[in-house]
Amino acid sequence: MExxxxxxxxxxxxxxxxxxxxxxxxxxLTTFAPSFPQPMYExxxxxxxxxxxxxxxxxxxxxxxxxxxxxxxxEAYMVGLNHEMSRELLWRGFPTDQRGTYFRxxxxxxxxxxxxxxxxxxxxxxxxxxxxxxxxSLLGTHSARGSAVGQMVLLIRxxxxxxxxxxxxxxxxxxxxxxxxxxxxxxxxxxxxFRATQSPDITMLGFPLTEADVRGADNKAGGxxxxxxxxxxxxxxxRFGLDVATTYGGTPPHWRDLTWGHLAQNxxxxxxxxxxxxxxxxxxxxxxxxxxxxxxxHMATITRQPPFRVAVHARTWLPGQQ
Numbered sequence: 630m631e632x633x634x635x636x637x638x639x640x641x642x643x644x645x646x647x648x649x650x651x652x653x654x655x656x657x658l659t660t661f662a663p664s665f666p667q668p669m670y671e672x673x674x675x676x677x678x679x680x681x682x683x684x685x686x687x688x689x690x691x692x693x694x695x696x697x698x699x700x701x702x703x704e705a706y707m708v709g710l711n712h713e714m715s716r717e718l719l720w721r722g723f724p725t726d727q728r729g730t731y732f733r734x735x736x737x738x739x740x741x742x743x744x745x746x747x748x749x750x751x752x753x754x755x756x757x758x759x760x761x762x763x764x765x766s767l768l769g770t771h772s773a774r775g776s777a778v779g780q781m782v783l784l785i786r787x788x789x790x791x792x793x794x795x796x797x798x799x800x801x802x803x804x805x806x807x808x809x810x811x812x813x814x815x816x817x818x819x820x821x822x823f824r825a826t827q828s829p830d831i832t833m834l835g836f837p838l839t840e841a842d843v844r845g846a847d848n849k850a851g852g853x854x855x856x857x858x859x860x861x862x863x864x865x866x867x868r869f870g871l872d873v874a875t876t877y878g879g880t881p882p883h884w885r886d887l888t889w890g891h892l893a894q895n896x897x898x899x900x901x902x903x904x905x906x907x908x909x910x911x912x913x914x915x916x917x918x919x920x921x922x923x924x925x926x927h928m929a930t931i932t933r934q935p936p937f938r939v940a941v942h943a944r945t946w947l948p949g950q951q
Contacts, residue, residue: 652747662729663718668737669710670825678827680706682784685827691787695838695858696833697779700769700818703735707756709770713723726765730758733773736823736835753822781874781943783821783858786831797861800843801940809849812942814857843943856943862936869932874899884916884931905932 671746674681680702688694702879715727734887754773762771783798802817821834834845838856845855874890877899881887892909893899907922914921919930 656697663724663731665732668734668823668825669707669732669738670735673706674825681825682827685831688784688786688831691789691942692784693786693946694784694805695843695943696782696784698782698835700772700779701767704756704768706730707735708759711759713783714730720871728760730756730760733758736821736825761910774837780822781836781838781840781843783834783836784831785834788830789860791830793862793865795863797859797863798834799859799861800838801857801859803845803854803857803942805849811847812854812857814940816913819856840947844947857940858943859938859940861938864936866902867936869929871905871932871933878910880911880914881916882920885935886930 670681679683682696697852710732711730714731715725715729718725718729719727733754733756738753738755751773757771757773759771785798798821800819802815802819803812804815805811806813819836819838822837823835825833825835827833834889842853843856846852867914871892872886872888874893876887876888877890877896878894879891889899889902891911892902892906894910905928911921919927921931922928
């Protein structure tokens, strides 16, 4: 009897299929459905931009703002997409029971690191499979990321990311100062888990944080101080140059404080300079144990600009008490 059971077509075919697809539960053709990995915010943005972000065209240039996702709208949109795809497949004669979840990705969750496990792949989807939704569940409660609360999105519009396309943008946990009166930079970082763009200059970056998370408590006794959002130059892309002149002549206390003003006695003399003179006012000057003009390596060290970083607490953009 065991031999007959193993030779039964249904069991034998299933065992063979599982050799290459271990997660397959059965071989009924109607349970197979195509899957589309494209982020579906893109057609919504292209055909109905006001549904993605009402008033997007009214956002001033060179602006940074903090937004919150709308899980209910996202899931309603994704349900509609999957429903219409089921109808289309049925109309075209595709063998389907119309229970497939063909679209699960709303935001662009791509990144430098590709998921290596099924759990990691699953965590990048915006909705779970619709067939797993309880009949009495509510829209907005089926995120594959495990949160039914709107996540924070940092909107950046302007020249910043166009001029510095590899700039780092991340959230940095804040900590209370020793006396409990100020929020200071901590060490825990959170990076965007999804993004969206709108031509020509809008970028939206989503973080696995809620409004309550980033706002934090009003004081140390109230609990966590919230989160900062950080924009930082890429450390691996050094820039070289001098700071803008504020005074003229003299020697900088450190080479990092070097300005164009240190190369000339006054503004008129500075206007005559067309290149950095090695044998000028700073000739034979040694600062921070590094001599001026000794060789190209020393000059690179002197003129290298440290990466710039700015951190702004989320309360700056959220309504209510700052």
